[in-house]
Amino acid sequence: xxxxxxxxxxxxxxxxxxxxxxxxxxxxxxxxxxxxxxxxxxxxxxxxxxxxxxxxxxxxxxxxxxxxxxxxxxxxxxxxxxxxxxxxxxxxxxxxxxxxxxxxxxxxxxxxxxxxxxxxxxxxxxxxxxxxxxxxxxxxxxxxxxxxxxxxxxxxxxxxxxxxxxxxxxxxxxxxxxxxxxxxxxxxxxxxxxxxxxxxxxxxxxxxxxxxxxxxxxxxxxxxxxxxxxxxxxxxxxxxxxxxxxxxxxxxxxxxxxxxxxx
Amino acid sequence: xxxxxxxxxxxxxxxxxxxxxxxxxxxxxxxxxxxxxxxxxxxxxxxxxxxxxxxxxxxxxxxxxxxxxxxxxxxxxxxxxxxxxxxxxxxxxxxxxxxxxxxxxxxxxxxxxxxxxxxxxxxxxxxxxxxxxxxxxxxxxxxxxxxxxxxxxxxxxxxxxxxxxxxxxxxxxxxxxxxxxxxxxxxxxxxxxxxxxxxxxxxxxxxxxxxxxxxxxxxxxxxxxxxxxxxxxxxxxxxxxxxxxxxxxxxxxxxxxxxxxxx
Amino acid sequence: xxxxxxxxxxxxxxxxxxxxxxxxxxxxxxxxxxxxxxxxxxxxxxxxxxxxxxxxxxxxxxxxxxxxxxxxxxxxxxxxxxxxxxxxxxxxxxxxxxxxxxxxxxxxxxxxxxxxxxxxxxxxxxxxxxxxxxxxxxxxxxxxxxxxxxxxxxxxxxxxxxxxxxxxxxxxxxxxxxxxxxxxxxxxxxxxxxxxxxxxxxxxxxxxxxxxxxxxxxxxxxxxxxxxxxxxxxxxxxxxxxxxxxxxxxxxxxxxxxxxxxx
Numbered sequence: 001x002x003x004x005x006x007x008x009x010x011x012x013x014x015x016x017x018x019x020x021x022x023x024x025x026x027x028x029x030x031x032x033x034x035x036x037x038x039x040x041x042x043x044x045x046x047x048x049x050x051x052x053x054x055x056x057x058x059x060x061x062x063x064x065x066x067x068x069x070x071x072x073x074x075x076x077x078x079x080x081x082x083x084x085x086x087x088x089x090x091x092x093x094x095x096x097x098x099x100x101x102x103x104x105x106x107x108x109x110x111x112x113x114x115x116x117x118x119x120x121x122x123x124x125x126x127x128x129x130x131x132x133x134x135x136x137x138x139x140x141x142x143x144x145x146x147x148x149x150x151x152x153x154x155x156x157x158x159x160x161x162x163x164x165x166x167x168x169x170x171x172x173x174x175x176x177x178x179x180x181x182x183x184x185x186x187x188x189x190x191x192x193x194x195x196x197x198x199x200x201x202x203x204x205x206x207x208x209x210x211x212x213x214x215x216x217x218x219x220x221x222x223x224x225x226x227x228x229x230x231x232x233x234x235x236x237x238x239x240x241x242x243x244x245x246x247x248x249x250x251x252x253x254x255x256x257x258x259x260x261x262x263x
Numbered sequence: 264x265x266x267x268x269x270x271x272x273x274x275x276x277x278x279x280x281x282x283x284x285x286x287x288x289x290x291x292x293x294x295x296x297x298x299x300x301x302x303x304x305x306x307x308x309x310x311x312x313x314x315x316x317x318x319x320x321x322x323x324x325x326x327x328x329x330x331x332x333x334x335x336x337x338x339x340x341x342x343x344x345x346x347x348x349x350x351x352x353x354x355x356x357x358x359x360x361x362x363x364x365x366x367x368x369x370x371x372x373x374x375x376x377x378x379x380x381x382x383x384x385x386x387x388x389x390x391x392x393x394x395x396x397x398x399x400x401x402x403x404x405x406x407x408x409x410x411x412x413x414x415x416x417x418x419x420x421x422x423x424x425x426x427x428x429x430x431x432x433x434x435x436x437x438x439x440x441x442x443x444x445x446x447x448x449x450x451x452x453x454x455x456x457x458x459x460x461x462x463x464x465x466x467x468x469x470x471x472x473x474x475x476x477x478x479x480x481x482x483x484x485x486x487x488x489x490x491x492x493x494x495x496x497x498x499x500x501x502x503x504x505x506x507x508x509x510x511x512x513x514x515x516x517x518x519x520x521x522x523x524x525x526x
Numbered sequence: 527x528x529x530x531x532x533x534x535x536x537x538x539x540x541x542x543x544x545x546x547x548x549x550x551x552x553x554x555x556x557x558x559x560x561x562x563x564x565x566x567x568x569x570x571x572x573x574x575x576x577x578x579x580x581x582x583x584x585x586x587x588x589x590x591x592x593x594x595x596x597x598x599x600x601x602x603x604x605x606x607x608x609x610x611x612x613x614x615x616x617x618x619x620x621x622x623x624x625x626x627x628x629x630x631x632x633x634x635x636x637x638x639x640x641x642x643x644x645x646x647x648x649x650x651x652x653x654x655x656x657x658x659x660x661x662x663x664x665x666x667x668x669x670x671x672x673x674x675x676x677x678x679x680x681x682x683x684x685x686x687x688x689x690x691x692x693x694x695x696x697x698x699x700x701x702x703x704x705x706x707x708x709x710x711x712x713x714x715x716x717x718x719x720x721x722x723x724x725x726x727x728x729x730x731x732x733x734x735x736x737x738x739x740x741x742x743x744x745x746x747x748x749x750x751x752x753x754x755x756x757x758x759x760x761x762x763x764x765x766x767x768x769x770x771x772x773x774x775x776x777x778x779x780x781x782x783x784x785x786x787x788x789x
Contacts, residue, residue, distance in 0.1 A: 001265075001294050002527075006282065012566065012703040019532065019563035019582025026561075027587045031527050034561060035289075035297060037282035040275065043704055044763060056282025059390065061290045072763055075738030122738035124753030127585065177275040178306055212338030212385035227387030237307060237335055264528075264557050269545065298552075298560060300545035303538065319545025322653065324553045440538040441569055475601030475648035490650030500570060500598055 002031030003138040004064040008053050009126060010041040011069070017124070021067070021131040024117065028135025037066070044072040046097050050156050051174055053090075054100040055228060062087035067126070067134045070097050075122035080110040080129050081153055084143050091134045093125070096156040103155065108147035115146060161185045170231065172201075172250040179239030183252045185231040190254070199223035200253045201233050201244065209254070213237075223252075265294030266401040267327040271316050272389060273304040274332070280387070284330070284394040287380065291398025300329075307335040309360050313419050314437055316353075317363040318491060325350035330389070330397045331360050338385035343373040343392050344416055347406050354397045356388070359419040366418065371410035378409060424448045430518040433494065435464075442502030446515045448494040453517070460517045462486035464496050464507065472517070486515075528557030529664040530590040534579050535652060536567040537595070543650070547593070547657040550643065554661025563592070570598040572623050576682050577700055579616075580626040581754060588613035593652070593660045596623050601648035606636040606655050607679055610669050617660045619651070622682040629681065634673035641672060687711045693781040696757065698727075705765030709778045711757040716780070725749035726779045727759050728770065735780070739763075749778075 005025050011017045022034050037056045041049040049070035057066050071078075071093040079094040085105030090098045110129060115136045117128040133146055161170035161184055170185035181201070190197060190209075197209040206223045207216075213236040216222040221240070226232035233252060234240045244250055268288050274280045285297050300319045304312040312333035320329050334341075334356045342357040348368030353361045373392060378399045380391040396409055424433035424447055433448035444464070453460060453472075460472040469486045470479075476499040479485040484503070489495035496515060497503045507513055531551050537543045548560050563582045567575040575596035583592050597604075597619045605620040611631030616624045636655060641662045643654040659672055687696035687710055696711035707727070716723060716735075723735040732749045733742075739762040742748040747766070752758035759778060760766045770776055 004289060004293075006285075008279075008282070013562075013564035014566050014578075014703045016534075016563065016578035016581030016583075017702070019534070019561075019578070020585045022532075022561055022563075023582065023585030023587070023590075026530060026590075027585060030530075030587055033296075033559075035282075035285055036276075036299065036562065037279065037285075038276035040277050052277075052279035052282070055279030056286065057279075059283045059286030059290060061286070061293055064286075064289075073740060076740035121751075121753035122740075123750065123758075127753065176280070177277045214336060214339035214385075224386065225384075227384035227390065232386075267552060267556075269548075271542075271545070296559075298545075298548055299539075299562065300542065300548075301539040303540050305540075315540075315542035315545070318542030319549065320542075322546045322549030322553060324549070324556055327549075327552075439543070440540045477599060477602035477648075487649065488647075490647035490653065495649075 002029065002033045004035060004060065005029070005032045005134055005138050006035045006037050006057070006060070006064060006066045007039070008037040008041065008049060008056065008066065008068045009039045009070065010043050010045065010049060011039050011126070013039050017126070020127050024127055024131040025135040025138065028132065029138035032135065032138040041070050044070065046070050046072070046095055047156060048174065049097050050100040053097065057088060057090075057101045060088060065089045065091065065134050065137050066101070067130050068092040068097050069126035069130055071095065071125065074125050080125060081107055081150065082110055082133065082143055082146050083107045083153065089137060089143060091130050091137070094153050096154040099153065099155040100158070106143070107150050107153055108143060109150050110147045112145070112147055115141070159184055161189050167253055167255040170252045170254070172233070172252060175241035178234070179241035179243075180226070180232050180234040181240050181244075181250065182226060182228065183231045183233070185252065185254065186229050187225060194225050196256050197254045198257055199231070199233070202250055206233060265292065265296045267298060267323065268292070268295045268397055268401050269298045269300050269320070269323070269327060269329045270302070271300040271304065271312060271319065271329065271331045272302045272333065273306050273308065273312060274302050274389070276302050280389065283390050287390055287394040288398040288401065291395065292401035295398070295401040304333050307333065309333050309335070309358055310419060311437065312360050313363040316360065320351060320353075320364045323351060328352045328354065328397050328400050329364070330393050331355040332389035332393055333360050334358065334388065337388050343388060344370055344413065345373055345396065345406055345409050346370045346416065352400060352406060354393045354400070357416050359417040362416065362418040363421070369406070370413050370416055371406060372413050373410045375408070375410055378404070422447055424452050430516055433515045433517070435496070435513040435515060438504035441497070442504035442506075443489070443495050443497040444503050444507075444513065445489060445491065446494045446496070448515065448517065449492050450488065457488050459519050461520055462494070462496070463516045465513055469496060528555065528559045530561060530586065531555070531558045531660055531664050532561045532563050532583070532586070532590060532592045533565070534563040534567065534575060534582065534592065534594045535565045535596065536569050536571065536575060537565050537652070539565050543652065546653050550653055550657040551661040551664065554658065555664035558661065558664040567596050570596065572596050572598070572621055573682060574700065575623050576626040579623065583614060583616075583627045586614060591615045591617065591660050591663050592627070593656050594618040594623050595652040595656055597621065597651065600651050606651060607633055607676065608636055608659065608669055608672050609633045609679065615663060615669060617656050617663070620679050622680040625679065625681040626684070632669070633676050633679055634669060635676050636673045638671070638673055641667070685710055687715050693779055696778045696780070698759070698776040698778060701767035704760070705767035705769075706752070706758050706760040707766050707770075707776065708752060708754065709757045709759070711778065711780065712755050713751060720751050722782050723780045724783055725757070725759070728776055732759060
């Protein structure tokens with residue numbers, strides 16, 4: 001049974017680029033099982049690509065090979081790398097793209113020219129380096145024959161929520177296709193419980209933290225612990241992202257109302 | 264040879280959601296053959312998803328497993344279900360999405376927690392329930408071990424054309440990517456023949472029912488029996504949907520001109 | 527191991543059309559390995575489809591079967607054909623779509639009705655003829671049993687650059703997702719070297735021909751030899767296509783500055 005090889009890019013599918021990468025993988029490993037993660041990462045948005053790669057890759061079985069290409073620095077000195085993490089392999093540019101999915105593990109600089117395509121263009125390493133190396137990996141070449149070991153790689157710094165008194169201040173990192181706003185506040189920050197937390201987005205009160213958007217009526221704002229493990233703010237059957245004033249980084253505040261009151 | 268597992272969602276591919284579902288399927292059934300039907304169903308448009316699922320699934324071989332997720336009610340009381348129809352399996356929410364592709368057959372409520380992912384989020388049953396159950400099915404678990412039998416499920420009511428005198432009045436149910444308008448008028452309604460029918464859209468006369476849009480000149484309106492078996496109205500090499508006044512539901516009328524005339 | 531069957535269409539994935547084609551292939555060849563090239567070719571843009579098919583198919587291994595459908599003339603007299611080129615097979619309409627990927631080779635008119643779907647619609651040959659024949663090919667039917675030999679097929683004329691004195695005048699044929707402008711000027715036209723060439727786009731001077739966009743600063747215009755082997759003009763981390771005045775066909779001029787000077 002062939003190895004699973006996934007692709008994540010910002011190439012869109014308007015051109016033949018993605019198809020060309022698949023062909024390269026299959027030319028080295030004819031039995032590889034090519035799986036699209038997404039090709040709709042916004043052009044050059046490394047952070048968005050890193051987020052999607054983490055979300056998508058974590059459910060895959062061991063031995064999966066992931067090719068990820070969001071690569072504004074192609075052709076410059078940024079390094080092509082390979083990381084082995086959680087018994088999965090990640091191939092792509094060393095610009096932070098792989099770092100949320102593969103924050104640790106063994107890594108290699110891809111410097112074995114014989115594993116590249118014969119002619120390496122300076123603008124399409126996705127085809128000429130990454131797909132080619134991934135094809136060789138899928139065909140059975142071991143990771144440590146693909147390059148020279150390296151001990152570190154570019155990592156994306158993720159902002160962390162802060163505490164101010166009893167409140168937690170977080171940020172919106174991402175909005176999904178439905179316009180739901182994903183924050184950087186996870187369950188650990190909430191002291192392990194989703195109970196009794198009040199939420200506001202910028203200055204807008206959202207109400208208590210709910211279980212899901214089905215807990216409010218259609219058109220109403222709602223906050224809940226999302227499927228990625230982070231607090232999300234949404235409008236049920238609506239689009240929250242298009243209903244907030246444009247700000248560089250929307251702020252979400254959580255706090256607990258004192259139950260005892262004043263009297 | 265691994266089982267065929269298809270995916271149809273309204274998730275788009277902007278995020279890692281679709282990739283995460285594929286990973287779950289492959290983690291249970293490493294040899295499954297994952298096939299994308301579409302992820303571009305308009306958000307929350309159950310009817311459009313149901314239409315596409317019927318169109319796409321009917322050509323597949325027996326034993327195919329179809330996962331369909333257009334699920335505005337995720338996390339509420341709507342049921343997760345499995346239907347066996349035409350020797351294919353359909354997994355998804357019980358909101359009508361499966362009902363055009365699988366209007367009859369055996370069905371089960373998915374209530375075997377041990378077939379779900381360990382932690383089931385309240386917002387992403389596509390990953391945590393549907394992909395997980397489909398993965399187990401692909402790995403050989405039989406349908407009747409996936410849940411408790413049920414005898415009915417939500418069905419989308421499709422409007423039927425009506426007769427007024429010698430005329431047939433139908434509705435536009437759908438427009439495809441090219442802007443072609445698909446009606447609810449099929450060959451049976453036309454007394455089994457496409458011959459001699461005249462067509463109008465709202466008040467616009469379209470002419471006789473043709474064989475294909477190639478039968479008129481570029482830029483001209485045309486009506487013909489489409490590939491799904493329903494009458495369609497189109498502009499050759501143009502976009503009919505963007506050239507009709509916005510109405511809730513455009514009406515199509517067909518009638519036969521009397522050959523004998525008045526004299 | 528099943529045969530590789532790729533799909534390239536202008537159908538988008540809003541509907542079930544692409545899924546229906548995949549089902550037909552798999553119903554004839556259950557072990558076929560279905561690979562998406564792209565479904566986002568602009569509607570009816572044969573030239574764009576031909577370009578993408580060439581780009582994508584050339585990296586695939588021998589025995590790959592490519593189905594390509596951009597087919598404004600479906601249902602008219604344009605012929606359905608099969609071409610064998612570079613030990614790959616190409617199935618689609620005879621309208622030029624296949625001709626950049628398969629400019630020569632053996633070819634057949636698809637006239638064996640028994641290899642089509644039982645009912646052939648006049649508007650969806652992608653499903654009823656092309657996917658069906660490709661499925662039979664994937665199942666082992668030999669190409670010469672699929673139709674009658676033909677000796678020629680529609681070819682897209684690609685414009686060639688011209689020389690005026692020491693200058694080379696080319697055209698922009700295509701812009702990719704990033705807005706990079708791909709010209710018709712290849713390395714042969716440049717006398718085999720990328721050195722010392724000066725470039726202008728319409729009247730705008732771009733500077734010397736570079737190795738990659740990483741050779742200039744972000745936001746700057748740059749010309750370089752692209753990954754398809756043609757000169758491209760781009761804005762680093764920007765979108766060149768949306769930053770040129772709309773003209774039917776932008777012109778690119780290359781020339782060499784005389785090093786010796788006048789004195």
